[in-house]
Amino acid sequence: MVVQTYVVSASRWKSLKNRRLQNWGGVVHEKGLLPQDLPPWLKKLTERICEQTGLFPSAINHVLINEYLPEQGIMPHQDGPAYFPVVAILSLQSPVVIDFTPHPRLKECKDKDKVTAENQDITDSSSKVGENGLSDELIPREEYDRQPQSLLLMPRSLLIFKDQAYSDYLHGIEDSEVHRLDKVANVSEIPKLQDTIVASSSDSAGGIGSSFHRTSNRASLTCRLVPKVHKKLFKF
Ligand SMILES: O=C(O)CCC(=O)C(=O)O
Numbered sequence: 001m002v003v004q005t006y007v008v009s010a011s012r013w014k015s016l017k018n019r020r021l022q023n024w025g026g027v028v029h030e031k032g033l034l035p036q037d038l039p040p041w042l043k044k045l046t047e048r049i050c051e052q053t054g055l056f057p058s059a060i061n062h063v064l065i066n067e068y069l070p071e072q073g074i075m076p077h078q079d080g081p082a083y084f085p086v087v088a089i090l091s092l093q094s095p096v097v098i099d100f101t102p103h104p105r106l107k108e109c110k111d112k113d114k115v116t117a118e119n120q121d122i123t124d125s126s127s128k129v130g131e132n133g134l135s136d137e138l139i140p141r142e143e144y145d146r147q148p149q150s151l152l153l154m155p156r157s158l159l160i161f162k163d164q165a166y167s168d169y170l171h172g173i174e175d176s177e178v179h180r181l182d183k184v185a186n187v188s189e190i191p192k193l194q195d196t197i198v199a200s201s202s203d204s205a206g207g208i209g210s211s212f213h214r215t216s217n218r219a220s221l222t223c224r225l226v227p228k229v230h231k232k233l234f235k236f
């Protein structure tokens with residue numbers, strides 16, 4: 001896969017300020033996809049992801065290949081509305097930490113809720129209390145508990161995220177050559193860094209410390225489905 005990613009003509013790469021990327025499958029517009037067939041080497045991969053996960057209602061038809069230098073990342077964002085809300089990301093080469101942070105929209109809810117709660121006594125029987133015991137203006141308890149979460153993505157790993165991780169969180173990768181491990185939820189992956197990272201920051205016992213250095217480039221393949229496909233856009 002790494003080889004195929006780099007064998008393509010140089011013109012396939014589009015350079016952005018903070019990374020370069022290849023776009024496969026066609027052009028995504030807010031209203032859908034102007035399709036182009038995926039090449040066989042990507043089709044093989046996306047078909048396997050579809051089959052093995054059973055999470056896509058039809059074939060994955062769009063793949064973005066991002067390449068990051070060790071100090072590059074991607075700002076926190078939410079994937080666009082044109083995509084089916086399941087994302088499969090294959091990581092290659094350097095490990096990285098990807099951060100999931102609650103969408104600012106939820107913070108607004110939380111702040112609004114705080115004001116509401118401060119301004120009214122919710123134990124007062126005159127206030128409107130729903131069946132769940134909460135005032136109608138209040139948002140569910142779990143909204144309070146949303147914390148930033150990070151995941152360590154090792155080379156050759158496949159990250160799939162969907163549902164709340166898709167709709168309620170932004171995802172991003174820090175523009176830094178050093179990535180911290182303290183918020184990493186999948187701690188069982190951390191020991192694997194030892195075999196991959198040449199210059200990791202080590203703790204006093206010589207193991208992996210609270211951060212690691214990204215010493216090589218990383219490529220990732222973001223595989224998604226754009227449900228709405230425009231067969232013919234241009235009419236002459
Ligand atoms: O490189 C990654 O793991 C993230 C890529 C991503 O978020 C995207 O292509 O939308």
Ligand SMILES: [Fe+2]
Pocket residue numbers: 077078079171
């Ligand atoms: Fe994304």
